[in-house]
Amino acid sequence: MSLTKGQNVLIKDHVKLGENITIGNNVIIYEGVEIGDNVVIQDNVVIGKQPARAKNSILPEVGQLPPTVIGSGCTIGTSSIIYANARLENDVFVADLATIRERVTVGERTIVGRGVAIENDCTIGSKCKLETNSYITAYSTLEDFVFIAPYVVTTNDNYMARSKERFDKFKGVTIKKGGRVGANSTILPGRVIEEDGTVAAASVVTRDVQSEDLVVGSPARKLRNVPEDQLLRNQ
Incomplete structure (x- = not known):
């Protein structure tokens, strides 16, 4: 095993590298985490953190969650946090200050941008791009080739x-x-954007978006x- 590490690195028991x-520097990798080959973990990253529950949270109590799994070829940016029971497939890029919560899967070659938050119990497909400070609410599903522009907000509580x-x-x-959402848009709870559906910047999605429709x-x-030349099948 070839390992290069900075100062103040804490690697807990049963981690597989x-x-x-x-x-x-200043990285914490919690118990049981599995990390593949050719992975870069930048300063101040936390991997495998168990979630804490607020006293007035409506979420159920949970015991110790299974360890985090990081695939080969991933990069985890400075000050990012990857929670326990998250799984990143190969070649995922996580930019600085991102948060990926528990029971989240991220498909191969997806980019999770700076400051992006992916809340618990989400599934993110392959070759997606989630840009700076976008917010993916809990219990969401993004399929392959989805594009989320900066400051997009998704919601789950009507x-x-x-x-x-x-x-x-x-x-x-x-x-x-192939669904796409423009900058500063908001998507209300339970809404579905069908294949190649596109939401223009600063829109509020209150009902489902049909396949290949552009809404504003x-x-x-x-x-x-x-437009035909913008459809995923024509790329």
């Missing part, structure tokens, strides 16, 4: 933290293969079809 690993009725009705968003506005409505 592949070949050619580079670890920066009751905005009021009424016990909300407890069993949390529902994240679904963005199917607040509330977002169809403007036209996505």
Whole structure:
């Protein structure tokens, strides 16, 4: 095993490291984490953190979660946090200050941009691009080749933290293969963006977006079809 590491690195018990690993300064890798070959972990990263639960949280108590798995060829940027029971497939790039919560999977060659937050229980596909400071709410699914522009916000609570009725009705968003969302857009709980559906910048998505439709506005409505040369099948 070839390992290069900086100062103040803490690697806890039963961690599995592949070949050619580079670890920066002040990194913590918790128990049982598995890391593949040719991985770069930059300064101040935390991998395998167990989640903490607020006293008034509606989330159920959970025991010790299984370890984090980081695939080969990944880069984890400065001050990022990857929680326990997250899984990154090969060649994922995580930029500085990103957070990837528990029970999240990220597909191969996906880019998780600076300051991006992916909340618990999300599935992110392969070759996606989540740009700076976008927010992926809990219980969401993004399929392959999804593009999320900066400052996109997704939501999962129609009751905005009021009424016990909300407890069993949390529902994240679904963005199917090739879906795209423009900067500063908001997607309301449970909405589905079908394959190659596209949301223009600063839109508010209050209802599902059909395949190959371009929607715009607040509330977002169809403007036209996505141009043929922009469709995923024509790339």
